[in-house]
Amino acid sequence: MTAKSIRERLSGNEAVAIAMRQINPDVMAAFPITPSTEIPQYFSTFVANGQVDTEFVPVESEHSAMSACVGSEAAGARTVTATSSCGLALMWEELYIAASCRLPIALACVNRALSGPININCDHSDSMGARDSGWIQIYSENNQEAYDNFVQAYRIAENENVRLPIMICQDGFITSHAVENISLIDDKDVKDFVGEYNPSEYMLNKDHSMAVGPYDVPAFYMEHKKQQAVAMENAKQVILDVAAEFEKMTGRKYSLFETYKLDDAECAIVIINSAAGTAKDAIDKLREKGKKVGLLKIRVFRPFPADEIAEALKNVKAIAVMDRCEGFSAQGGPLGAEIKSALFNHCSTAKVINYIYGIGGRDVRVENIEEVYEALFNVIKSGNIGQAYRYLSLRD
Numbered sequence: 315m316t317a318k319s320i321r322e323r324l325s326g327n328e329a330v331a332i333a334m335r336q337i338n339p340d341v342m343a344a345f346p347i348t349p350s351t352e353i354p355q356y357f358s359t360f361v362a363n364g365q366v367d368t369e370f371v372p373v374e375s376e377h378s379a380m381s382a383c384v385g386s387e388a389a390g391a392r393t394v395t396a397t398s399s400c401g402l403a404l405m406w407e408e409l410y411i412a413a414s415c416r417l418p419i420a421l422a423c424v425n426r427a428l429s430g431p432i433n434i435n436c437d438h439s440d441s442m443g444a445r446d447s448g449w450i451q452i453y454s455e456n457n458q459e460a461y462d463n464f465v466q467a468y469r470i471a472e473n474e475n476v477r478l479p480i481m482i483c484q485d486g487f488i489t490s491h492a493v494e495n496i497s498l499i500d501d502k503d504v505k506d507f508v509g510e511y512n513p514s515e516y517m518l519n520k521d522h523s524m525a526v527g528p529y530d531v532p533a534f535y536m537e538h539k540k541q542q543a544v545a546m547e548n549a550k551q552v553i554l555d556v557a558a559e560f561e562k563m564t565g566r567k568y569s570l571f572e573t574y575k576l577d578d579a580e581c582a583i584v585i586i587n588s589a590a591g592t593a594k595d596a597i598d599k600l601r602e603k604g605k606k607v608g609l610l611k612i613r614v615f616r617p618f619p620a621d622e623i624a625e626a627l628k629n630v631k632a633i634a635v636m637d638r639c640e641g642f643s644a645q646g647g648p649l650g651a652e653i654k655s656a657l658f659n660h661c662s663t664a665k666v667i668n669y670i671y672g673i674g675g676r677d678v679r680v681e682n683i684e685e686v687y688e689a690l691f692n693v694i695k696s697g698n699i700g701q702a703y704r705y706l707s708l709r710d
């Protein structure tokens with residue numbers, strides 16, 4: 315049965331804060347940092363107004379915020395937080411602890427460039443820097459997706475076969491502060507969909523004592539890391555199962571990634587978050603000229619759906635992988651490395667260029683995306699990749 319749809323005009327931050335209100339978590343521990351500050355700010359008003367039962371924990375830093383989240387989640391409380399950029403970096407130690415302790419915390423990450431130089435605008439260096447910390451990572455093209463992804467977050471993270479923390483990402487300012495039309499779900503339907511949190515093991519369970527975060531000697535450490543890896547593998551199917559239930563409730567379909575006019579495409583772009591919308595406009599424009607171009611937009615980056623992506627791109631002759639952060643490997647960015655690995659493992663013959671684009675908030679326009687497709691057609695025509703690692707829209 316399709317849930318009641320409520321039309322609204324909201325920023326991405328407002329939409330995520332409303333999703334949190336509808337979920338009504340037990341604890342929020344947070345520290346403000348641009349551009350995610352509005353999320354705990356909005357949520358604190360819900361706490362003050364009695365609209366949620368949440369214990370709001372103001373802290374002195376983001377490290378303290380994630381420490382408090384680890385403590386509350388370990389005690390059996392459904393816990394949420396939000397951060398950006400250097401705030402996520404200050405949580406680094408605790409991100410690994412949350413994942414290794416198998417604590418299904420939900421974090422709203424509003425993507426912003428890491429310092430330095432100091433920059434408060436959008437790129438993905440914050441969440442991509444945390445890509446190997448053991449957190450599930452789901453990305454959002456627009457405000458609607460940010461809201462929908464957060465509604466699905468706990469159902470994924472708290473699944474008994476997963477029990478991992480989850481990070482829902484959206485682009486700083488581009489979606490977090492821009493206002494768009496959005497369809498909200500009725501409060502009761504969200505609450506019923508998410509359900510109550512009933513952890514099987516938690517520190518306040520008087521009938522079953524447990525330790526959280528003990529020293530792990532060499533005889534056990536590798537086995538525990540393997541268990542985390544298996545949980546991450548399990549998350550892929552859980553993400554799909556939860557998305558299928560969400561589609562029944564809302565009519566909105568989600569998967570591990572989205573394809574746009576990819577079926578007959580000769581060349582394609584692989585991209586994450588808001589610039590996918592710009593790329594779709596460029597594709598529509600080029601399709602009108604008879605150019606067979608397409609798009610694969612990553613939604614789930616951790617776990618990385620390598621096999622599925624390779625299958626989706628199997629007929630494409632040339633691919634541009636777009637990284638909104640620098641990997642400093644002298645070879646390109648993290649998404650580029652993942653895509654090339656997936657294609658290599660499937661013996662793909664596609665030519666691949668890795669672009670660094672939009673970092674520090676640099677504008678990405680339709681004309682810029684058209685330049686990328688033009689470069690791909692030149693690769694197809696010449697059979698020569700040329701420079702495989704490039705910057706887009708870099709001034710001389």
